[in-house]
Amino acid sequence: MKTINSTDPLAHVANIKEELTMLIEHLRSDVSKVNDPQAKALFETAAEVIGGLHKAFADYEKKNEPAWQK
Numbered sequence: 001m002k003t004i005n006s007t008d009p010l011a012h013v014a015n016i017k018e019e020l021t022m023l024i025e026h027l028r029s030d031v032s033k034v035n036d037p038q039a040k041a042l043f044e045t046a047a048e049v050i051g052g053l054h055k056a057f058a059d060y061e062k063k064n065e066p067a068w069q070k
Contacts (some may be wrong), residue, residue: 030043
């Protein structure tokens with residue numbers, strides 16, 4: 001993860017979103033690399049959960065949820 005010296009929260013949000021995207025892609029890639037059905041389910045479930053977290057960061061960035069509006 002990149003170190004950001006900015007005090008702008010949106011810079012940090014963008015950085016974290018990038019890392020979450022890479023982790024989601026890694027998990028989904030690993031689904032096809034293992035033969036264990038439980039591991040496949042684990043990786044796919046983790047990707048979905050992290051996808052929800054990514055969406056929360058994106059919603060904050062866009063201020064399109066009431067919780068993120070002033």
